[in-house]
Amino acid sequence: MSTSPHPESHEALRNLTTALQELHRAAGRPSHRRVSDSIKDGPYPGTVSHEGVRSTLKGLRSPRWETVESIVSFLAGCCRPPRDPDIEVARFLPLWRAVKEGDAGALKSAREFVLAQSWGDDVGSWTPEMVAGVTINPFNAVELDPALTARHDPLISEEEWVKANLGVIEQYGAEFFLYALLRILKGEYVGEERGSPYGYQSPSQDMDEDTAREAFDFACDQIRRRLRAEPNLLARSIKAFHCDDSLDEEEREEILRAESDPSLMREVMTLSPESWLEVSEEAHLLVFTYLVKEGRTVGRPGLPPEQRFLITWRVSESPDI
Structure with a gap:
């Protein structure tokens, strides 16, 4: 039997109805x-019944879960x-649960959160998990160990972070909080950027001149060390470079132009x-x-x-070296 929604559930019912109507349109x-x-x-x-389908799609009453599940399953295949x-x-x-349970119902359980392995949804909208994830992230309150993060100014105090997350635990439970915190500390945080160390430092961050020189000198030392220990490293790396499908065409064309210079390749x-x-310098850059x-x-x-600096080699270094 369908039941009338609680007054506080009207917005949640509208959200559920809007999603059902979008699916109905997509199904023809x-x-x-x-x-x-x-x-x-x-x-x-x-x-x-056909009347039950009509009232569900129009949001006239709060439907049973079996009704929503059946309608959604059928329309998805259409x-x-x-x-x-x-x-x-x-x-x-979670849209249906929000109608029955309010905001807490929209949040995944701790087990659902672990199995989902992500914060968001497939359509790119903000989810309750993402909002909680921003609150939980300790990066906002403390300057983490330098091995995990770039230097930064915290956005809030430690006391504010603790107070906010006591609210998260009260609303969503300690199990969800701890799983979310573990995910964040592994670098899987809301807004993470691909390639960032532990998810905390923007790879586009500009280096100053001194840092760039220090990084260059460190890389030179590491390259010379590996060339000395692995006589065939350069040949293997050249082969790996040309087999790398992730290279963009502009970068590949630039290297091909450099390789067409016999004197440079001899160097x-x-x-x-x-x-x-x-x-x-051209030989250094190509190497x-x-x-x-x-x-x-x-x-x-x-x-x-x-x-301070991390090098990702094109050919991984053997643990024996």
Whole structure:
């Protein structure tokens, strides 16, 4: 039996209705009777009269979950291209729970959060989990250890962070809070940027001249060390570079132009750790491109270079070296 929604659930019911109407449109607006008959004859968890389909799609009453699940499963298969019924049902469950339980119902349980392995949804809208994730993130309240983050000014005090997260725990439970905190500390945080160390430092952050020089000198030392220990490293790196499908066309074309210069390639192919300081800047840049896939700053000024800078090699270094 359907029930009238609590007055506080009107907005949640509108959200559920809007989502159902979007799915109905995407499915080609099948008639209410067709939806009802198809659900009756198919492998769905409940049966729905055509009047029940109409009232559900128009948001006239708060429907049972079996009604929503059956309608969503059927409509998902009618979409072109078809939508995955399981994914659509999972998307509608928190919308329906919000009608019954308010804001807390819209939030995934701790177990659902762990299984989802993400903060958001497939349509890019903000979810309750994302809002909680921003509140929980300790980066906003403290300057974390330099091995985990770039230096930054906290946005709020530690006392404000504790007070806000006591509210999160009270509303969503300690289990959700702890799983969310673990996810954040692993770098999987709301707004994370691909390639950022532990998710905390923007890779676009500009280096000052001193930092750039320190990073360059550290990279040179590491390249010479590896060339000395691995005589075939350059050849292997060149092969790995040309097999790298992630390179953009502009970068690939630039290297191909450089490789068309016989004198430059002679410098590169005869380079050794001892002759490193004698070759041209162009040869240095080409060797850097071959050997280093990415370099970035991960520690604060004052740390030893090996803790401050991180090199991602195109050919991984053997643990035996």
